[in-house]
Amino acid sequence: MTTTDTTPRLRADARRNRDRIITAAQAVFTERGTEVPMEEVARSAGVGVGTLYRRFPDRDSLIRAVAQDAFTTVLEDTRATIEQEPDAWRALSQIMHRGMALRTVVRLTVLSSRARAIINSDPNTDAVHNEFFGMVDALVKRAQADGTLRNDVSTGDIAVLSSLALQGVQALPEQLRSLAPARYIAVLLDGLRADNPRPLPGRPISAEEVVVRTPEVEV
Amino acid sequence: MTTTDTTPRLRADARRNRDRIITAAQAVFTERGTEVPMEEVARSAGVGVGTLYRRFPDRDSLIRAVAQDAFTTVLEDTRATIEQEPDAWRALSQIMHRGMALRTVVRLTVLSSRARAIINSDPNTDAVHNEFFGMVDALVKRAQADGTLRNDVSTGDIAVLSSLALQGVQALPEQLRSLAPARYIAVLLDGLRADNPRPLPGRPISAEEVVVRTPEVEV
Amino acid sequence: MTTTDTTPRLRADARRNRDRIITAAQAVFTERGTEVPMEEVARSAGVGVGTLYRRFPDRDSLIRAVAQDAFTTVLEDTRATIEQEPDAWRALSQIMHRGMALRTVVRLTVLSSRARAIINSDPNTDAVHNEFFGMVDALVKRAQADGTLRNDVSTGDIAVLSSLALQGVQALPEQLRSLAPARYIAVLLDGLRADNPRPLPGRPISAEEVVVRTPEVEV
Amino acid sequence: MTTTDTTPRLRADARRNRDRIITAAQAVFTERGTEVPMEEVARSAGVGVGTLYRRFPDRDSLIRAVAQDAFTTVLEDTRATIEQEPDAWRALSQIMHRGMALRTVVRLTVLSSRARAIINSDPNTDAVHNEFFGMVDALVKRAQADGTLRNDVSTGDIAVLSSLALQGVQALPEQLRSLAPARYIAVLLDGLRADNPRPLPGRPISAEEVVVRTPEVEV
DNA sequence: CATGAATGAGGGTTCATTCAT
DNA sequence: TATGAATGAACCCTCATTCAT
Numbered sequence A, B, C, D: 001m002t003t004t005d006t007t008p009r010l011r012a013d014a015r016r017n018r019d020r021i022i023t024a025a026q027a028v029f030t031e032r033g034t035e036v037p038m039e040e041v042a043r044s045a046g047v048g049v050g051t052l053y054r055r056f057p058d059r060d061s062l063i064r065a066v067a068q069d070a071f072t073t074v075l076e077d078t079r080a081t082i083e084q085e086p087d088a089w090r091a092l093s094q095i096m097h098r099g100m101a102l103r104t105v106v107r108l109t110v111l112s113s114r115a116r117a118i119i120n121s122d123p124n125t126d127a128v129h130n131e132f133f134g135m136v137d138a139l140v141k142r143a144q145a146d147g148t149l150r151n152d153v154s155t156g157d158i159a160v161l162s163s164l165a166l167q168g169v170q171a172l173p174e175q176l177r178s179l180a181p182a183r184y185i186a187v188l189l190d191g192l193r194a195d196n197p198r199p200l201p202g203r204p205i206s207a208e209e210v211v212v213r214t215p216e217v218e219v
Numbered sequence E: 001c002a003t004g005a006a007t008g009a010g011g012g013t014t015c016a017t018t019c020a021t
Numbered sequence F: 001t002a003t004g005a006a007t008g009a010a011c012c013c014t015c016a017t018t019c020a021t
Helices: A012-032 A038-045 A049-055 A059-084 A088-098 A100-111 A113-121 A125-145 A155-171 A179-192 B012-032 B038-045 B049-055 B059-084 B088-111 B113-121 B123-146 B155-171 B179-192 C012-032 C038-045 C049-055 C059-084 C088-098 C100-111 C113-121 C125-146 C155-171 C179-192 C207-211 D012-032 D038-045 D049-055 D059-084 D088-111 D113-121 D123-146 D155-171 D179-192
Strands: none
Touching: A012 A038, A012 A049, A012 A059, A038 A049, A059 A088, A059 A100, A059 A113, A059 A125, A088 A125, A088 A155, A088 A179, A100 A113, A100 A155, A113 A125, A125 A155, A155 A179, A155 B155, A155 B179, A179 B155, A179 B179, B012 B038, B012 B049, B012 B059, B038 B049, B059 B088, B059 B113, B059 B123, B088 B123, B088 B155, B088 B179, B113 B123, B123 B155, B155 B179, C012 C038, C012 C049, C012 C059, C012 C100, C038 C049, C059 C088, C059 C100, C059 C113, C059 C125, C088 C125, C088 C155, C088 C179, C100 C113, C100 C155, C113 C125, C125 C155, C125 C207, C155 C179, C155 C207, C155 D155, C155 D179, C179 D155, C179 D179, D012 D038, D012 D049, D012 D059, D038 D049, D059 D088, D059 D113, D059 D123, D088 D123, D088 D155, D088 D179, D113 D123, D123 D155, D155 D179
C-alpha cells in the first residue's frame, strides 16, 4: 500500500484504519470485483462498516482511493525500473513481468466499468496517465531504435497486451495463477521481438487510443 | 442461436419462447454481465418474468443454457475448420482468429465466476470439453510435429492465450474492438512459432489443467 | 379513501392493494408523521414492503398520492356542503366542523415540510387550491354581505384558523381528540362573528398569502 | 437561556459548555425538530459530540434540559405579568399574546411526541405544571367572576387554544409569522369573551386533562 | 400457459452512542 | 476533559423468486 497523503492530519488510529481499509479493499476488489458487499470489505479490513463509511462516504470514493493508490505504486515501480535498467528491451520486459503491481490497476480498469468511469472522471487521472505512458513511450522508441522491439507496434499495443496477460489470470485455477503471467508474458514478448518478419494486421495503437473513455460496459 | 434440444418435445410456441430467451440472454449477458436483473432479460426477450422462470427455474439454469448453446456453436465451428484446412498451424491459427464465436464462451467463462462455476459443475461440460480439447490437442501435436508450433507449449496454453486476446477486447474503445483481436492474436501466434529460441518459464499447461473447477470467485 | 384513477388499467388485486396502501398510509402519516418506516406503512396496509415499493417507487410518491387523495376528498366534501346549505355562515361553519377530512391535509401541509415541498411542487396543486379557495372565498364574501361574518377577516384567516383547530388536536390525550375540534372551532367561530366590535390587529390575510411556498421548515 | 441549576457545582468552563449546548439545541430543535443528528447539535454549539454526550448522556436528556429551561422562562414571565397587571382578563390576554416565549415549549410539546413523552415522564414536570396552571387557573376564575371570560371554559381550554395560535405560525410564509399570532389570539380572545351567548359543545377542559400522558405518537 | 403482482431477504447507508487518544 | 473515531443497529430500497389471475 502506498500512502497517498490526501487528508493531511489524521489521528494515528484513523490513519492506520484508512490504510488497512485500502489494502483490504485492493485485495478484495482484485479477487472478487468491485461489487462485493461493503460489509465484506469492512470485515476483511477488520473494521465495522461504520468506520469504512466514515473514511469513504460511498463505494465510489473507496474505489477511487484504491485506484489512486495502485496507480501511485505502478508509477513508482516504473520509475525505479527505468532508473536501474539501462537496456530498453529489458526494462520493458521487467515492467511487464513485475507488473503484478499493475494487476490491480488492470483489474479495475478493464473488469469494472464502474471503476473505469470513476478513474476516468478523476481529474488526477490524466497526469498519471501522461507520466506513465510518457515513460513507456520513451522505452518503446528506444527499444525500436535498438532493433529489439518490432517496429509495427506502439505503446498502446504494449499496454493492451500486458493487461491481457494480467487479467487472464483471473479465470485460472489457483495453482496456475502465479505461474501463468510470467509464462504468457514471455510468449507475448517473443511475439513482440523485432525478428518477427510477418507484419501485423491493423496499425500501431498509441497510448492515447487505449485510454479513451469507454462508457457503459458493465462487468 | 444453436438449439441444444435438451427438453425433447416442446410445443412450437414454447420452443420459440425458449429460443428467444436464450438469444436475448446471450446478448444481455455479453453486454452487461451475468448479474443483470432477470426482469431485464425477460423484457429484452419480449416475455414476462413468469415465462422466463417457467423455462428456466433460476438464473443459473439460464446461464447454463446460454453456455451450452455457445459451446455447441464453438464445437461446430471447430469441426468445420479442421475439416477444411489440412495444415495444422493454419487450422489452429484460423480457430484462434475466427474465435469471435468464442467470445460469449470466454466472456462467460472468464469474466463471471458464477458462470464459471455453473459451467464447471454441468455434467455435460466434460463431454464438450473433451471433444473440443481433443480436436485442438490433435492440432497442437500435429503442428509441433510439423515444426511450426513451439514445443514448450501445450493445449492449455493455447486455450488461455486465445481467451486472453478475446476477452481483452472488452475494455477497449469502440473503434478498436474489431481491429484488436486479429492484431493481438497475430502477436500471440508469432510468440508461439517454433522459431522462438528462448524457452518459456514454467511448464506446458494441459487442457485439463485450465478447466479445473475454480471455486467461488465473483467477478 | 377517494380513488383517483391515475394508473388506468390495473389488475383487480393490484388496484385493491394500491387503495389499501393509500388508506393505511394516510392513517399512519396522520398519526405518526411522514417519516415512519416504510415497513410500518406496509405492515399496516397488510402488504410486504416490496408491494409498497412496486406501487410507489419511493416515499415521496406515496406522500404525493396520499395528499392528492385527501385533497380530492376535501374538494368533494366542500362542494357537497355548499350545494346543500344555502346559508353562507352555516356552510362555512359546517366546512370547518366537518373538516376532519381536512385533518390529513392540514397535518401533511403544516407538520411535514417534506410533504409541503412535495405538494407544492405538484403541478396539480394550483388547480386544487384555486378551486377550494375559490369556493371558500365566495362563502366568505356572502357571509360578510349577510352581516354574519366579521369584515376584518379574509379567506386566508379562515384557513389558518381552521388548520389551527385541526392540528392542535394532535397533542391532546386520546379521550379529548374527538371532543376538542368541535369545541375549539366553536370558539373560533364565535371570535369570527360580525358582532365582535374590537377590530383585529394586522390586516385581512388572503388565501394566496397562506399557500405561498414555504421551504426549509423541518418538523 | 435560563439556567436551571440541576447539577450543583460545575467548573466554570464546563458550565459554559452546558449552557452553550442548551442554547444551541433550543435553536436547532425549534428550527429543525427534535430529530436532528446529534452531530448537528454539537457542531452548532461549537463542541464535539463527545462533549455533548458527556453533558447529556442521550438525546432524551438533552430534550429534557431544553424543555426545563424553556419552562422556567415561561414561569418567570407569567409570574411577572400577574404581578404587574391587576385585571384578570388583561393579564390572561397578555400572557397569551406575549406567549412568544412559550413557542419553544409549545413547539416541543405539540410537535414532537418524543419531547412530549419526555416532558410528561419528567418528575419535575408536575411541579412546573402545577405552578403554571395554578396561576392561570386563578386568573381564569377571577376573569369569570369579573364577567369578562365566558363561563363554559376552563384552564385546559385556554391552554389548548393558546398553543394553537402559537404553533400554527410554523407553516406560514415568513412575512406572516410575526403578524399572525397577535391576530389569531385576538380572534380567540373574542371567542372567549363572556358576551358570547351560544354555549360551546362539549364541556370545560381542566388543566389536568390536557397534560395527561400521551403515549407513543411520533411527529 | 403467459403474465405481472407480491413477497422478503439482502445489501447500502446513516447516525446514536461508546470509547480510545 | 474534549475530541473525534469506531461500532452496529435500523431503515431504505432492489430484485430473485413464487404465486394469483
